Amino acid sequence: MTPPSSARCPALLVAAPASGQGKTTVTAALARLHARRGLQVRVFKCGPDFLDPHWHQLASGAPVHQLDLWMTGEADCARRLHAAAQEADLILIEGVMGLFDGDPSAADLAQRFGVPVLAVVDASAMAGTFGALAFGLRHYRPGLPWAGVLANRVGSARHADMLQAGLREPQDWLGALMRVTLKADVGVDVGAARAAGALLPERHLGLVAAHELLDSQQRLDAAADALAATPLGQMTAQDLQRWAVDFPAPAHTAAVPALLAGRTVAVARDAAFCLPHCDAVWLPGGYPELHTAQIVANTGMQASLCAHVAAGKALWAECGGMMALFESITLADGSTAPLWGLLPGQVTMQKRLAALGPQQLAVAGHTLRGHTFHYSTCDSSATVVARTARPGEVPAPDAGEALYQQGSIHASYFHAWFPSSPEAVAHLMGGVPL
Structure with missing residues (x-):
């Protein structure tokens, strides 16, 4: 039975074995897909990042905040998650770098709050090794909450079958996200953007901000449509309850003094x-x-x-x-x-x-x-x-x-x-x- 001081809500921490695997695209696609279905989705970003949240806010229609066990602190994370769980149907947390990178890492956050990990793996240049990566991510740290693995940038249905066959634990399979690109950016100069045809284009400091692209919403819809074809994307609100987490009410904290009162x-x-x-x-x-x-x-x-x-x-x-x-x-x-x-x-x-x-x-x-x-x-x-x-x-x-x-x-x-x-x-x- 859920304690009265807790708020219960399905939650996923979207992680990967390294940067550049597609965490942001998958997180935004999930948020957009379920927001279109009428669910209240709250998205968080693990670590100090101000670019990815632009996309997640556009996808979810709700403000996006950072979670960082060192910088913002455990108490701040607990307050934000509890507040989100009281109003949301789904909480998504995008990890940072690789799942176990950094101190504290995304894995530390997942374990601290009991949030299941959805691993996103760029499988564009692998087959059987996909299963080894999934097995390692799941079992490297004992007690890590786990949801499953999604293969990203998959080339064909046959490729997807090879990836799925390599899993030691078949229930880990949440599907294959096929390569999805747009032919051109519409009405915007993104400067030295890398992967200009990618759904979410990049430049030297990270992703191009969502508000800089006139077709941002179409990009998110394309990603959501692609995800809808996977087992993960076909899950209903009731299916998502398998990943429900109890977020305890935070302890009371002292009021912050008004040190800048009267100043603009x-x-x-x-x-x-x-x-x-x-x-x-x-x-x-x-x-x-x-x-x-x-x-x-x-x-x-x-x-x-x-x-x-x-x-x-x-x-x-x-x-x-x-x-x-x-x-x-x-x-x-x-x-x-x-x-x-x-x-x-x-x-x-x-x-x-x-x-x-x-x-x-x-x-x-x-x-x-x-x-x-x-x-x-x-x-x-x-x-x-x-x-x-x-x-x-x-x-x-x-x-x-x-x-x-x-x-x-x-x-x-x-x-x-x-x-x-x-x-x-x-x-x-x-x-x-x-």
């Missing part, structure tokens, strides 16, 4: 940028390397930011937001373009990933948790007032991400998870000194 913080979040009257500005991540002409042409925004900083008002810029503040950028093709020039120095794009992973940053005696993920490097004479470190490690002079300060500007490649330390955020936003 402006957040840059659209292509045009605008700056109303405010006490502080937050420039979050983005793609300044794709919009250099528009950035330098936006002299009004540049002047507003200069006046804001000259008045001693706080400006917190992270990753792409920080990049836009430098004097210039060298793009991947070797050309150089000017930027806003509020910070001294230059940014250089590179084809290889420059940094990736969870990070923590000490600010005013408090610790912010977050992560880093970028393909550029910077060279600046701005003062470095702190450096990030990996979880549990001590900051080193030449390691981690620099926290630059120039007047009232604080800037870093570090992406902060604000709820991890409201006090540190209040300091960055120019709140009452601590």
Whole structure:
């Protein structure tokens, strides 16, 4: 019998043996398929990712939040899952990287909350080895909740039969998702997008955001239609109950103090940028390397930011937001373009990933948790007032991400998870000194 403090709902954690196997496509397809059938679907993303959730929100019609046992914390994950289970007919969680990659990993999240794992395997270049991978994923860690395995990018019905025949445990088979592509993107320039014919096209920082493609909904419908032909896609709401999970009510937590009460913080979040009257500005991540002409042409925004900083008002810029503040950028093709020039120095794009992973940053005696993920490097004479470190490690002079300060500007490649330390955020936003 379900405890009265729990909320019960079918749930799946969509994982894979590695990145690039099709987790996002399958998760979005599942969400779209069941949303079309009238179910209330809630989708979560494991780990700090802001691109995949765009697709999942469009597919499900509901907000998408991150779950991360270290960055956001176990209590935060428990609250979000319990709240979703109270209103949803199905919960989907997209994993990150490979199932057991990272500390904590997607497998850790699945075990902590008892969510069955749906393994997605790119089977385009294998046959019998598919069964070995499925067996290993299921049995590598004792006690891992398990749903089954879906073969992705399958070439033919015969290929699917070979894959299914290789399974040690036939009940693991949830079907084969055939290769599905679109002939062309409609009405959008995705820059250096990889796999332009793919259902969900990519570029250097990950997937192209759903709102950048005029045919995003058609792409999701195509993926959902393909999934509908598999045993997984043919499951009814009643069938999904086999994966029902009890999500306990979270423990009560103390209220967060109103450290920025009465202050207005402006957040840059659209292509045009605008700056109303405010006490502080937050420039979050983005793609300044794709919009250099528009950035330098936006002299009004540049002047507003200069006046804001000259008045001693706080400006917190992270990753792409920080990049836009430098004097210039060298793009991947070797050309150089000017930027806003509020910070001294230059940014250089590179084809290889420059940094990736969870990070923590000490600010005013408090610790912010977050992560880093970028393909550029910077060279600046701005003062470095702190450096990030990996979880549990001590900051080193030449390691981690620099926290630059120039007047009232604080800037870093570090992406902060604000709820991890409201006090540190209040300091960055120019709140009452601590």
